[in-house]
Amino acid sequence: MTDSPLLLGIPSKGRLQENCAAFFGRAGMRFVQERGARDYRGAVAGMDDVEVLFLSASEIAGQLASGAIHMGVTGEDLVRETIPRADERVLMIEPLGFGQANVVVAVPQAWIDVRGMMDVEDVAASFRQRHGRRLRVATKYVNLTRGFFSGHGVADYLIVESLGATEGAPASGAADLIVDITTTGATLAANALKVLEDGIILRSEANLVGSLSAPWGARARAGAAAVLARIAAQARAAATREVRCALAEADEPLLADLAGRFGAGAPFGPPAAGQPLTLHAPAATIYALADWLAARGAHTISVSTLDFVFEPENALMQKLEAGLGPTPAADGARAG
Ligand SMILES: Nc1ncnc2c1ncn2[C@@H]1O[C@H](COP(=O)(O)OP(=O)(O)OP(=O)(O)O)[C@@H](O)[C@H]1O
Numbered sequence: 205m206t207d208s209p210l211l212l213g214i215p216s217k218g219r220l221q222e223n224c225a226a227f228f229g230r231a232g233m234r235f236v237q238e239r240g241a242r243d244y245r246g247a248v249a250g251m252d253d254v255e256v257l258f259l260s261a262s263e264i265a266g267q268l269a270s271g272a273i274h275m276g277v278t279g280e281d282l283v284r285e286t287i288p289r290a291d292e293r294v295l296m297i298e299p300l301g302f303g304q305a306n307v308v309v310a311v312p313q314a315w316i317d318v319r320g321m322m323d324v325e326d327v328a329a330s331f332r333q334r335h336g337r338r339l340r341v342a343t344k345y346v347n348l349t350r351g352f353f354s355g356h357g358v359a360d361y362l363i364v365e366s367l368g369a370t371e372g373a374p375a376s377g378a379a380d381l382i383v384d385i386t387t388t389g390a391t392l393a394a395n396a397l398k399v400l401e402d403g404i405i406l407r408s409e410a411n412l413v414g415s416l417s418a419p420w421g422a423r424a425r426a427g428a429a430a431v432l433a434r435i436a437a438q439a440r441a442a443a444t445r446e447v448r449c450a451l452a453e454a455d456e457p458l459l460a461d462l463a464g465r466f467g468a469g470a471p472f473g474p475p476a477a478g479q480p481l482t483l484h485a486p487a488a489t490i491y492a493l494a495d496w497l498a499a500r501g502a503h504t505i506s507v508s509t510l511d512f513v514f515e516p517e518n519a520l521m522q523k524l525e526a527g528l529g530p531t532p533a534a535d536g537a538r539a540g
């Protein structure tokens with residue numbers, strides 16, 4: 205009986221690739237491609253239960269939906285567009301803080317009276333009368349567009365499916381307005397387009413996503429637990445500073461006061477006589493915390509960053525386990 209390792213989809217090109225590699229790097233995961241950069245399968249050094257597949261961001265969304273991979277990094281825009289009723293088929297485990305982009309409705313700047321979706325509804329209604337045809341929307345986000353337009357009562361329009369350079373469609377006459385993704389707005393501006401005031405369909409960013417239809421055997425779960433433990437430990441470390449100081453009366457009431465004022469904990473307890481006090485404090489509080497400690501006679505208040513803080517409980521793995529339900533009795537049967 206075979207039990208599949210965790211199949212983890214990582215963007216191999218495009219906007220998300222570099223940030224994604226850097227993210228896993230910070231979490232202590234180094235990808236090994238034995239046959240060089242063109243090898244589309246890989247491993248993670250020191251993680252036997254994980255196999256990495258290098259795919260495009262849109263393929264990752266598709267393979268999470270079909271259950272061909274267990275976990276992957278992709279944009280929420282692709283998840284919502286590619287997977288009907290996405291919340292039944294995948295679990296958004298954690299937003300990753302990169303790959304931010306908005307899916308928006310944009311119209312020619314020359315349409316000065318058109319500011320919001322209500323105006324688009326008016327334009328759509330009068331378009332056939334005035335031009336003898338329906339309003340045309342160029343996009344590759346066909347499903348997101350349909351949902352958003354129907355939510356705003358716009359029905360009389362035609363989608364022109366676009367495979368690239370969507371922003372050029374109004375100028376070339378291929379469509380009248382567009383739905384596309386934007387980050388800086390530079391491409392929209394260069395094409396004399398403007399975003400409607402209520403035209404943000406989705407605020408997207410890269411997410412760590414789990415598949416609810418993949419065959420989650422014991423080995424895949426062990427692989428996920430290993431990956432999520434490092435990610436959680438890195439995230440905890442990034443939000444925390446370790447503060448050490450010499451302080452004569454670091455007793456329980458003082459520690460309670462520190463927790464209440466600054467959210468600072470003493471994970472190793474009150475120090476023994478003559479030993480330094482070690483605190484873990486939210487990064488944003490350390491200057492105020494240092495002042496407060498100094499006012500109480502502390503000296504050599506030393507602040508350091510941390511690489512990892514591992515704790516026995518892992519909220520990310522708990523979230524995944526809750527979404528997956530209990531391990532099926534005969535894991536091996538479907539695993540490859
Ligand atoms: N400014 C941006 N423009 C487009 N996508 C962005 C931007 N910023 C972040 N992204 C994210 O990157 C994802 C992948 O986009 P990208 O164009 O890099 O993919 P790709 O590798 O070209 O894939 P495909 O060949 O399937 O289009 C987007 O769906 C989105 O989630």
Ligand SMILES: O=P(O)(O)OC[C@H]1O[C@H](OP(=O)(O)OP(=O)(O)O)[C@H](O)[C@@H]1O
Pocket residue numbers: 219368369370371384385386387388389390391392
């Ligand atoms: O708001 P901006 O910062 O200008 O970015 C938006 C542009 O970037 C993306 O294209 P990309 O460069 O990924 O090329 P593609 O269309 O070939 O995927 C997107 O489709 C927009 O055209």
Ligand SMILES: [Mg+2]
Pocket residue numbers: 218
């Ligand atoms: Mg692209």
